[in-house]
Amino acid sequence: MENRVKNLEEKAIDLRKTILTMIHEAGSGHPGGSLSAADYVTALYYDEMNIDPSNPKLRERDRFILSKGHACPVLYSVLALKGYFDYDKIYTLRKLGSILQGHPDMNKVPGVDMTSGSLGQGLSCGVGMAIGLKYDNNAARVFVALGDGEIQEGQIWEAAETAAKYKLNNLIAIVDNNGIQNDGFTKDIMPLGNIAGKWQAFGWFVIECDGHDMKDILRAFNEMKSVKEQPVCILANTVKGKGVSFMANVPSWHGVAPNKEEFAKAIEELKGGI
Amino acid sequence: MSGESTRQAFGDVIIDIAAENEKIFVIDCDIGKSMKTVGFSQKYPERHINVGIAEQNAAGVAAGLATLGKIPIVSTYAVFGSMRMLEQIRTSACYAELNVKVFCSHGGLTPANDGPTHQAIEDFGIYRTIPNMTVIMPADYESCKALIKEAINMDGPVYMRFTRDAMPFYYSNGEPFEIGKGKVLKEGTDLTIIANGDMVHEALKAVAILEAENISVELIDMHTIKPIDEALILKTLSKTKKIITVEDHNVINGLGSAVADIVAQSPIGIMRKIGLNDRFGESGPYHDLLKKFKMDFSEIVSVAKELI
Known part of the structure; x- marks a missing residue:
């Protein structure tokens, strides 16, 4: 277990470096929410999900929907590092002709299971996939990463009630609870109240974890496997901009790229581990 | 009926x-x-x-x-x-x-x-x-x-x-349809009426009246608005040079606009659009609404006569 955790922690550092490199190179993008998602995305792709990078369309694969699509550097990074496409493509993010659009395009990027970017839509797509997989007797699961700000969208709760009605225990929503949205802190823009209580009230089984403690993330993933007749919400308590001291918990790092000096400083920090 | x-x-x-x-x-x-x-x-x-x-x-x-x-x-x-x-x-x-x-x-x-x-x-x-x-x-x-x-x-x-x-009921069971290909219900030489949906039935009534007055009308059921049947529009235009579109929709951006996009690129042709004239409807019997909003067969007949 110790080695497993240590290995994943190292992978998460690689992910963060790749995230910052591609956003810096692009000159625009969303570092804050990409960094807050880096640890659970690492755990999913390197440990939890049944996937085959050489066969992105594998019928039995677990699906991942990045409903908070603006955080796509985290997804592109893990796909590049896992070998879904040539790593050097990360330098083309947001550039003309690139497969790496500003938000994920399932028809351009091998390994992207759903096009996303308009907040609030991904969980419904996950519900459709989960219903279809059950119909096909396919044991694959569907993971949907949601921003905490994103769950202000009403469609999320429409999807939540449908998932509960159809007892979709093959659907797992991960709420990236970093407390920050575009315009500021969620508590100031639109307070979310008792997030765990809301999901429970909608009929979901809620597991809370420290979204940056790899051991706790693995514990949450392990616990979700025992849930029989409910969709699972993993409430991952995270820090926006996690891993880079001057980005951590600073709302202005939601959607700007680091300049040359900031980038160098961030990479230097990451080399020392987080 | x-x-x-x-x-x-x-x-x-x-x-x-x-x-x-x-x-x-x-x-x-x-x-x-x-x-x-x-x-x-x-x-x-x-x-x-x-x-x-x-x-x-x-x-x-x-x-x-x-x-x-x-x-x-x-x-x-x-x-x-x-x-x-x-x-x-x-x-x-x-x-x-x-x-x-x-x-x-x-x-x-x-x-x-x-x-x-x-x-x-x-x-x-x-x-x-x-x-x-x-x-x-x-x-x-x-x-x-x-x-x-x-x-x-x-x-x-x-x-x-x-x-x-x-x-x-108009079509028979077994009648073939192709998406993107309009159906010529009647050939004619004086003008063309392009309708779709429920308005095909108003157009049919108008055609009967116009034909009785010796006006030769070509009638097209343009069931597919997108992709619009460009070839058919250009073909009928070369024959009649006049098109009236009829739709149960705002006259802005619907069937008429789709047809106008093609006519605009043609060196010949004039057209008129019949539909809801950029306003909301109201409650009432269907045919009364069509009449009130100048979308029924009598409106088609009068626009056709103006165009001839």
Whole structure:
């Protein structure tokens, strides 16, 4: 277990470096929410999900929907590092002709299971996939990463009630609870109240974890496997901009790229581990 | 009048199609009875999803099912199918190139008594603006069944609009239809009337009156608005040089505008558009509404005479 955790922690550092490199190179993008998602995305792709990078369309694969699509550097990074496409493509993010659009395009990027970017839509797509997989007797699961700000969208709760009605225990929503949205802190823009209580009230089984403690993330993933007749919400308590001291918990790092000096400083920090 | 609503054609044909095609799913939004999908839901409960009054979610669920190779049909009223769930269909289905069908009843003024909240008069324009979308309105029961079969056989998102109220039977069972190819119902030389959906029936009445007065009319059922049948429009234009479009929709951005896009590129031709003149409808009997808003056969006749 110790080695497993240590290995994943190292992978998460690689992910963060790749995230910052591609956003810096692009000159625009969303570092804050990409960094807050880096640890659970690492755990999913390197440990939890049944996937085959050489066969992105594998019928039995677990699906991942990045409903908070603006955080796509985290997804592109893990796909590049896992070998879904040539790593050097990360330098083309947001550039003309690139497969790496500003938000994920399932028809351009091998390994992207759903096009996303308009907040609030991904969980419904996950519900459709989960219903279809059950119909096909396919044991694959569907993971949907949601921003905490994103769950202000009403469609999320429409999807939540449908998932509960159809007892979709093959659907797992991960709420990236970093407390920050575009315009500021969620508590100031639109307070979310008792997030765990809301999901429970909608009929979901809620597991809370420290979204940056790899051991706790693995514990949450392990616990979700025992849930029989409910969709699972993993409430991952995270820090926006996690891993880079001057980005951590600073709302202005939601959607700007680091300049040359900031980038160098961030990479230097990451080399020392987080 | 002997006839049937095209929403009934949807409810009837989808049971037949589902028997042969296991990929078909229907997603209802609490108006299954009105959408005539109850038969489907009883025969294929495992392929029927009712998300309740939650149209945006219905669109997303359909997109998710389509990623697995299913053929999901979102079933609701045209007002909700074109506006409440618009962005979900635009981004999660059309941009994502997923095989989602949006089949909607209550097109135009056909939910006559329900009033403006339920009369979709913008949907053609909305959906024909979105890349990758196909937009269709069948005229009657049999053509609706045939076009639904074509839409299911086609890979890609389709928006199809049905009538709430009954329309006269016109086509026979077995009449072939091709998406994107208008049907010439009658050849003529003096002018062309291009209609679709319920307005084909008003056009037929107008043609009978005009023909009795020795005006030779070419009549086209342009069931597919997008892709519009450019070749047929140019062909009829070269013959008659005059086109009147007739649609149960705002005159802005619907069938008339789609035809005008082609006429604008032609060196010859003039045209007039008949439809709802950029205003909301109201509650009332269907034919009274058509008359009040200058969309019925008598309006077609008078515009035709002005054009000759």
